[in-house]
Amino acid sequence: MSAHSSYTPNATCCYPGCREGAWQNPDGSYSSFCSKKHRDAMQQSNGPSPSVGGAKLCKNCHSRPVYVDAGRTHDFCGQRCSAQYQAGGGTQKRLCKNCHSRPVYVDGSGTHEFCGKRCRDSFQAGVAGAQGNRRAGICKLSGCQKPAYVGPDGVSSDYCSRAHRTLNQGVQDDGELCLLCGQRPKVFINGKMSDFCSSRCKDDTFGSTPIILNISSDMASFQDVTKQFTDQWKHSTTVPAIVKIWKVYCHKSHTDAFLSYKLDVERNTRIVGGNSRRRWHGTTRTCTIGDSENKGDLCKDVKCSICRIIESSFHKGNMGLFGPGIYTSATSSKSDAFVKELSGSYPAMSRNDVAKSIAFVKGLSGSYPAMSRNDVAKSIAFVKELGSPYKAMLLNDVVLGKTIKMTTGDPSLAKPPHGYDSVIGEPGGVLDYDEAIVYRNDAIRPLFLIIYNG
Structure with a gap:
């Protein structure tokens, strides 16, 4: 993977429509993409220096880049859009009965009424996008008070963002707490258990x-x-x-x-x-x-x-x-x-040295002979617990x-x-x-x- 020149731990894939985190190289740097598949697709669409703006978009949905494999650039982003386009005669797109924004799902059994199971279940539950959105709850990630995300279909997520969903689903079952803040559970970052609860605590640690x-x-x-x-x-x-x-x-x-x-x-x-x-x-x-x-x-x-x-x-x-x-x-x-x-800056103290030290510290003058400079030094070492x-x-x-x-x-x-x-x-x-x-x-x-x- 080609890496950015700067270290960007919160980087996301540059592939249009992808929200996955960018690939982290073993040396700690980050790529522009989440995978080689997305990198190669962008390079074949746009040349050696991929740019999001120049991507050839799907002929059906007009929102995602076309699929690229073995050096061939297709007209559609995937089989689903290809089937939808063919079902609509190439000129019309039948939209989902629930969200009214995405094309309906098409497979070997025919043309369906919804774009996917989520919209189908949402419609059947009475929370259709055309009838109003369900009120969003609060993000389930511990410590977050932001409203949960509500999609175009009117269905509320359990989290405010994909990042918080990933964090919460990556929490250890035994609930080990972050080494830095000690307040929130450790999470998986890039598939590996981190010492920290978040990128913020991780960055604060490495910054210190x-x-x-x-x-x-x-x-x-x-x-x-x-x-x-x-x-x-x-x-x-x-x-x-x-x-x-x-x-x-x-x-x-x-x-x-x-x-x-x-x-x-x-x-x-x-x-x-x-x-x-x-x-x-x-x-x-x-x-x-x-x-x-x-x-x-x-x-x-x-x-x-x-x-x-x-x-x-x-x-x-x-x-x-x-x-x-x-x-x-x-x-x-x-x-x-x-x-x-x-x-210890001084050798181990004898019982008499310890007694002298205690007398010196407590101010018990007269209980023991006057202390020499060396005795004072020993006393200081003893008192400071060096x-x-x-x-x-x-x-x-x-x-x-x-x-x-x-x-x-x-x-x-x-x-x-x-x-x-x-x-x-x-x-x-x-x-x-x-x-x-x-x-x-x-x-x-x-x-x-x-x-x-x-």
Whole structure:
């Protein structure tokens, strides 16, 4: 599909009479049409640069473009209009008995009185278009107070628009709420369950990136990530309990670059989705982001790898057995070994230090000896709760593409061997557990921030 140069998430098909949403390309851009059929029809009617105004219209209804197939341009938009035209002798159109605006339906059994079942049922129910319209109710989409749409036949819809009908019919049965507003149910967008209730909440989120949004424990994604974390804990230690899970939205520029690279790899390798996989990454956290619902802001510490990754994703440079690259693993317990919690600016406090701190804060002068500068610093660290009782790990979307499996390390690698997109370190040689290495920032993006017991 040819894409617009601008990103228009609310685009509709340019084919005359079509109200479907425009096709969204894997890179996030939008086409001018909902399908290749409508695009090709317009191109064959109007040339390489289709324009709505120049479309050849149906000889019968004079409102829809003619049907085009196999290079042939027909006189009618479809078999129905062709039959109607022939039934009317080519000069007259018999109009629907109910709406008096559309031609009657014609099939092998003869010429009917109505244009379709809807008008037939409407007429039989006593709400004919010629007799007056039925009063419209209120749109059934939660939170919408607009009147429902009333068609030319006088029949009222349940919704104010096709968009709201699609939204409401796409709501999950379990009623999971929008990650941003938490007020309305999530909906399907382009056939896929969204994190949001509407395009507005989606656009507001991506307009505020980098940002993390809390996933409640009753959501399907919380259970899915928890299961992956548990199933992929291969060490003999007890699997830690997960405390919080956050959905990560890094900067839009990186998301666009990631999706573009993913599409390129898919085209080059012909592997669906560019062989993207969810992989774990353990790193350093110097703050308490994610520990509770009121700790969703990124810190400014350049040493806090967690916040810097969420902010702008990864950057090649970690030195390992396979050279400077971005290392992840399918084994959560292996990534746990690389987690470093440096949120405490001072070493763990002894019982006496804690007592001094309490005395200092409560102003119990005289109860304990005068505090040194170091004691004051410890007290401030203690009072501000700079330490975290938890650990943090990232679950990421990694485009692996065509992989090469290696059991022997090669620190000289600065990119995958020729013809490959990533390196897989296989257990059995120098490794006890797997590794996946990519060598470019746009090959990976963080998906989830997991907070778990240390």
